[in-house]
Amino acid sequence: MGKVIPPQRLKQLRELRGLSQDQLAKKAGLTKQTIYRLERKGERRPIRDGNLDRVARALDFDLEVVIGEVPIPSETTPTNPVRDETAYRLNVRVDASIRNAYELVARRYGVTPSKIAQLAPLLFNVVAEGSLKRRRQRLNDLEARLNRAADCEEDFPHWPLSLFEMGDQKEAIRTEEASINSRDLFGKERFDPLGETQVHDEGKFNPLVAYLKALTASSDEITISDLGPTSTEYRVCRSEAIRLAGGNEEIASWLLNGEVPIHRMPRELKTVAERVKWMEENKITVNEVPEESAGDLEDKIDIEV
Numbered sequence: 299m300g301k302v303i304p305p306q307r308l309k310q311l312r313e314l315r316g317l318s319q320d321q322l323a324k325k326a327g328l329t330k331q332t333i334y335r336l337e338r339k340g341e342r343r344p345i346r347d348g349n350l351d352r353v354a355r356a357l358d359f360d361l362e363v364v365i366g367e368v369p370i371p372s373e374t375t376p377t378n379p380v381r382d383e384t385a386y387r388l389n390v391r392v393d394a395s396i397r398n399a400y401e402l403v404a405r406r407y408g409v410t411p412s413k414i415a416q417l418a419p420l421l422f423n424v425v426a427e428g429s430l431k432r433r434r435q436r437l438n439d440l441e442a443r444l445n446r447a448a449d450c451e452e453d454f455p456h457w458p459l460s461l462f463e464m465g466d467q468k469e470a471i472r473t474e475e476a477s478i479n480s481r482d483l484f485g486k487e488r489f490d491p492l493g494e495t496q497v498h499d500e501g502k503f504n505p506l507v508a509y510l511k512a513l514t515a516s517s518d519e520i521t522i523s524d525l526g527p528t529s530t531e532y533r534v535c536r537s538e539a540i541r542l543a544g545g546n547e548e549i550a551s552w553l554l555n556g557e558v559p560i561h562r563m564p565r566e567l568k569t570v571a572e573r574v575k576w577m578e579e580n581k582i583t584v585n586e587v588p589e590e591s592a593g594d595l596e597d598k599i600d601i602e603v
């Protein structure tokens with residue numbers, strides 16, 4: 299028969315370690331409901347050995363202490379309930395469409411918004427390095443082509459010298475090399491043959507957007523409009539929005555544009571008809587929002603990661 303954790307003992311040990319039920323569950327790799335059930339008064343059901351070991355390791359107590367066979371070590375002092383160093387809350391204001399993007403991605407792939415937030419730095423790094431690598435490869439190819447053109451000068455001495463002038467090209471290459479080496483993802487600086495290096499944020503010159511569009515060219519699920527230092531506009535999981543809207547593409551566009559707050563949709567709405575009715579009643583029309591109320595179209599992502 300499996301061993302039993304006395305409910306009060308588990309709660310006492312958890313509080314000594316300064317952990318909430320949620321934090322203990324995450325450290326032990328269990329659900330919060332499991333920890334709640336184990337701590338519930340009067341419930342002394344046997345716990346599986348594997349789960350028992352996980353709880354003991356998460357609490358950093360010997361198994362015998364956890365199940366109450368030996369006393370809690372006298373030298374154990376309460377730990378102040380401080381913020382878990384492995385977790386903190388993100389409180390970021392984003393456009394309503396991006397807030398909905400979290401919900402659509404979570405629903406499509408069966409993950410939580412917090413898992414998406416946890417993966418964001420990794421995925422951003424992968425994309426950023428891929429974009430820089432692509433720019434380096436293209437720059438190397440350009441240099442090789444220009445060098446081959448310059449070598450033709452001896453073979454065609456009757457051609458105008460201007461055809462082989464490479465001053466601007468070399469300067470442009472140096473500017474791009476400097477941009478890549480400084481990890482200028484958005485290509486904020488570029489060479490202008492009519493003047494000095496120009497600072498810009500025009501989307502059509504943005505190498506990161508160009509890279510992402512190339513990666514997603516064959517997908518109908520993703521639309522990228524702009525990703526710059528101060529602007530972010532994209533749409534993802536179009537088919538998931540259509541599914542959530544019961545096949546109604548107009549309502550799906552509301553979801554993609556952030557005109558209906560998915561995260562506020564009541565969970566008790568089970569049927570498509572109920573969801574659609576709620577979305578119709580809770581739509582915010584962008585064009586009808588007064589300028590001073592534009593902030594209402596933004597939302598906060600406040601999730602623990």
